[in-house]
Each structure stands twice: as C-alpha cells, then as structure tokens.
Amino acid sequence: MSEFAFSCPSCGATLEIENRFSKVVMCVYCGQSSAISPAGLDPTGEKALLADSPSIFSIGASGSMVLASKGRLSFKVLGRLRYKYDGGFWDEWFLEFTDGQKLWLQEDEGEFTAFEKESLTSPLPPFEQISVGSVIPINGLSVFVTEKSTAVIAGGQGELLFKTTPGMSAKCVDGNAGGKLVSIEQTPEEICLSVGEEIDISSIQFA
C-alpha cells in the first residue's frame, strides 16, 4: 500500500507516493514533474513525457535480483530518470528493497548496474580537470576514470528522492576502483557519489 496519494496538478491523475522521503514525482501520464510538499504537489520544471523505450522494468513493478555483495533481494520500482548525452541516452531506475535499502539501477544498452549512494568524505577535483585514463582519489579509493560526459535530464517517471527537473544538466564521471564501479554526478543541486556492481540480468525475476 502506498503512503500517500496526490492529484497531478497538470492532468489530475492520481499519483501514489510510496516513500515518505521522496521529493519529486513525475507523472507517468502527462510528464509533469512536481515537488512534493505536505500541502500537496507543486508543478516544477518543464513537462517532459518520456518517449517509449522497451525495458523489462516499469514503475510499480516488483521482483527480486541477486547482488553479488548482498545475495537475492526483493525490490519495488519507484521511479525512473532518463539522461541524454551526445552518444544517446541511459535510464536510471530508483528501486526500494524490502529491507528499506534504496538503489539506483542504471540501464545502458541492456546492461544493468546497481549503484548505492555514498557520502563524499573529501572534495573532488574540478570536473574540467578530470580526464579519461587518469586516476583520481575519492573517499580513499583510487578511481581509474573510464568515461566523462555532460548529460541532460530528459525526463522521468514516478517518485525520486532528490530534487531534479527535466532540462537540468548533469556532469558525469564513471570509473572503477578495485573491482567496484564508481559514478559521480554533479548537478546544480548536488554532487552524488555512487558505488556499484554489475547485475547479471538472468538473476532478475518479476513477481
């Protein structure tokens, strides 16, 4: 059962909010993003309905998957964000697990990586000074940089734990450190560090 239900301020559809810490909800019907407040929903940012793209995931779906570090966990899909960059796009699915843990599942050309947010314990080098092939220190890890891109949030669906709106730009750096995948995302709102692992797609089962 969901925690709250609100009406979309744009199309009037009922939007159920599962997580009481969610800050933004993006209407799956009309693409309106709205900030969540105790008083209701405030429309924010531009309306952006996602172009349909095939995925095994969808908002509200539940199932389980195996994380090498944690074993099999049951999840529910709460939200989705789409990032566009020069080379195309990727999606990030916001999953809540039955033990309360939250993960971002990155879907990029049929490959899935589960990312968990971590707090940054030291400042990052400026984005402009980070180059592919270099090693940068992050939270005591030596991260080998494999990708750097500037993306734009093209839209989303469902509820999200942080403030984001379509059209917002995100500076992204990907790398690895000692078998872990590391992702840094810098938006005008915040800098996020995430550490993750690849998911074997055959381990994903839907209820």
Ligand SMILES: [Zn+2]
């Ligand atoms: Zn709507």
